[in-house]
Amino acid sequence: MSLLRSHPTLAKTFLQFFIAAFLLAFANAQFxxxxxxxxxxxxxxxxxxxxxxxxxxxxxxxxxxxxxxxxxxxxxxxxxxxxxxxxxxxxxxxxxxxxxxxxxxxxxxxxxxxxxxxxxxxxxxxxxxxxxxxxSSPADGEAPPKDPxxxxxxxxxxxxxxxxxxxxxxxxxxxxxxxxxxxxxxxxxxxxxxxxxxxxxxxxxxxxxxxxxxxxxxxxTGLWGRAYVDIANKIPEGDQWLNSIISRNQQYGIPTVTDRFNDTLPKNYPMTEPSLYYGWYDWNVSGPFLNTGFKFxxxxxxxxxxxxxxxxxxxxxxxxxxxxxxxxxxxxxxxxxxxxxxxxxxxxxxxxxxxxxxxxxxxxxxxxxxxxxxxxxxGDPLYRPFLHIDGTGENRGEDRDFRALRAASRQWSDATDERRAKLAAAAQKLSSGNIAEGLALDYQESKDSENAAVWFNNAKTFYSRKEDQLRQDMQLIAIDRAANNTQAAISALRAALKNYGTISETAALSGWLDILDPPPPPVADPSKIPGN
Known part of the structure; x- marks a missing residue:
């Protein structure tokens, strides 16, 4: 038996000392x-x-x-x-x-x-x-300068x-x-x-x-929640910035919903528990932020x-x-x-x-x-959102699942299989949609679509809110869409529209359906002259 196990008071003292030393190191950084x-x-x-x-x-x-x-x-x-x-x-x-x-x-x-x-x-x-x-600006009609x-x-x-x-x-x-x-x-x-x-x-x-x-x-308390990253596939340099963010989040145990399609997230996309958002490239606010009920x-x-x-x-x-x-x-x-x-x-x-x-x-x-x-x-330049990324800070019930994902990433940072097994057990025990979805996103980023699909389905059963359930369906549809299984994706979108028809977030399903199966052009009016 170790010394710390046999002396719980000493173990507590050691833990307090460790945390104090950690916080002192932050303070000494002189931000x-x-x-x-x-x-x-x-x-x-x-x-x-x-x-x-x-x-x-x-x-x-x-x-x-x-x-x-x-x-x-x-x-x-x-x-x-x-x-x-x-x-x-x-x-x-x-x-x-x-x-x-x-x-x-x-x-x-x-x-x-x-x-x-x-x-x-x-x-x-x-x-x-x-x-x-x-x-100092070019006149109207002038070619832009070679050096803009x-x-x-x-x-x-x-x-x-x-x-x-x-x-x-x-x-x-x-x-x-x-x-x-x-x-x-x-x-x-x-x-x-x-x-x-x-x-x-x-x-x-x-x-x-x-x-x-x-x-x-x-x-x-620290900033806890889900990250959403919308990669527009516009310019490689900008896309690489976003890919780097996704990779860092995976290391830190921050569950990250990623959209890799050329189109930006559709109107009223079911973005819940959002603590981080990075995206591009619409001129004006769009997608999930058009939902009147949305809030970070x-x-x-x-x-x-x-x-x-x-x-x-x-x-x-x-x-x-x-x-x-x-x-x-x-x-x-x-x-x-x-x-x-x-x-x-x-x-x-x-x-x-x-x-x-x-x-x-x-x-x-x-x-x-x-x-x-x-x-x-x-924003406040003094604000340090991840001051408690180590797990310190005041605990709130609504942060429990996100803290668990972070804790697992720290404890089993070099043991992927063990970390996933522990999270799977925790998701089942707690009936946690957040943990199950986090596990699915981890598999998805590792290009393991099969296990990702299993855990998106599990998350759907754990979640009680329709918006969260809908997001799991959209992530399953995204797997088909990314694999060019277009007909399967279209069928799933139509089925989801029937299932979720009463909530505003179904506009996101319609947005994807219009991309994959665009409606026919309007019938021409014979009484009107073309071009007028």
Whole structure:
């Protein structure tokens, strides 16, 4: 008998010591802290000021690190307005508060050489975009330039501010982000001239307030739930980012529903318990998010890749950033103008750093190759959604199954067969649809369609909600669809339509059926002249 087995009190003490040591290691990583934040709001907008105070209080930010500026009450500002209302006052405030020390580098450029503020958080009401100087864009009808990047001077306010302490920077083109793909937190990188930016902004004050509260609350429990990844098969680089996310989730025991068809997820797809979403490439919000009953799990991270995902933040039905936040996500990233794929957030890096316990602000900026460009980070930059991925944190009943999947991935990380056997037994004992579906998804990702089908069917019997049962049927149909068993897939879709006809999620079945068995074109009207 081992010493720890014979002394349960000692075993408990050892466990507490281990957990404390683990948490201390996280603390020693020196991620972004509240003492390194400057909050900026628009004095001309009363809700912007109120939101700034709510965030300051939630994160215990020092009062002199909240700055109100008299800014235009509009989303788009000119380059001159940016410089006079934001850039100049910010530099003056940093000087007056001794936040930084600036000096000249070897090339004689004045820039920060010490900086106490490492992140600026912009509140709703602060302008979003810096518009292009008209003469800098090609005239209508002109061919686009061979170099579509270096002549452009439009940008997100947020991205432009990242290097605001550096004098005489070019207004056109991009600037390299020294923190890109960093393997260590910002505090370990010698780049005092770089100030991360994030924005707490959405289509209403209430949503912004919830984003703050959800981030703080989720850090106590950890972010648990299901991931959904929609691969569009558009450009190999972007698809590879998503494949990397799926692989990482499999390692971490995060059950991940994957759609690998060219079309995006259909309208009202039964997306339940969603804590993570990554997809591309519709212009406006679509698929499961059109369901009026849809809502993300508290603290969810949700991102859709599109060139204009963050073009505006006031309409919860247009583009992607505002709609995802309106549907319950706590954080997202996006673009205000065309960024080009390689100059947008690299989703695989973002997700990897989040899983490693990083703050959202640092993970987002580690995923962004450039500054002075089009990216925005929406959400509390201090938010660490996977702070408790090790299984610590407050336990909630609704997280039980997802914690079990994670625990199994940790305990039997190198023993796949044993892990699956343990999960199979747990699913049966607990009659858990979540665990059974997680096991099915694991088999599916290993290209074991036979066992995946067995466990999708088992999950269907365990689930009580029609939406969850429907998703299992759609995943079984997806197996036939991927194998080009089109007729079998069509028959199953029609049968499911009859079975689930009373719930809104059946629109997803109709969406797939229209793709696999499109309806005939309408009969021509002989009274009308063709073409009129």
């Amino acid at each position: 972004l802290t509240h003492e390194q934040i400057l909050v900026v709001f628009n004095e001309a907008d009363s809700e912007s000021a109120k939101l700034a105070e709510a965030y300051r209080a939630a994160r215990n930010i020092p009062e002199n690190q909240v700055l109100g500026l008299n800014l235009p009450l509009k989303a788009d500002i000119s380059r001159d307005e940016y410089q006079s209302t934001l850039l100049k006052p910010l530099r003056e405030y940093f000087d007056s508060q001794n936040f930084w020390k600036r000096g000249k580098d070897a090339q004689g450029i004045l820039l920060p050489i010490e900086n106490r503020i490492r992140c600026i958080v912009l509140m709703r009401g602060v302008p979003l975009r810096i518009t292009a100087i008209p003469s 990047i270096s002549p452009r001077d439009e940008a997100s306010v947020d991205s432009e501010l990242a290097l605001f302490g550096v004098e005489t920077l070019p207004e056109k083109g991009i600037l390299q982000n020294a923190f890109y793909d960093s393997k260590v937190p910002l505090s370990k990188v010698n780049a005092p001239y770089l100030v991360l930016t994030a924005r707490i902004d959405s289509s209403s004050y209430a949503i912004c307030k919830r984003m703050i509260n959800d981030s703080v609350a989720t850090e106590k 799990r508290r603290g969810a991270i949700a991102v859709h890749l599109h060139s204009f995902s963050g073009q505006q933040l006031t309409d919860p039905h247009q583009n992607w950033c505002a709609p995802l936040l309106a549907r319950g996500a706590a954080a997202t990233v996006g673009n205000v103008y065309e960024p080009y794929l390689h100059l947008t957030h690299h989703f695989d890096i973002l997700h990897d750093r989040l899983l490693k316990g990083w703050s959202f602000g640092e993970a987002a900026w580690a995923a962004m190759p450039v500054a002075s460009w089009q990216g925005i980070t929406l």
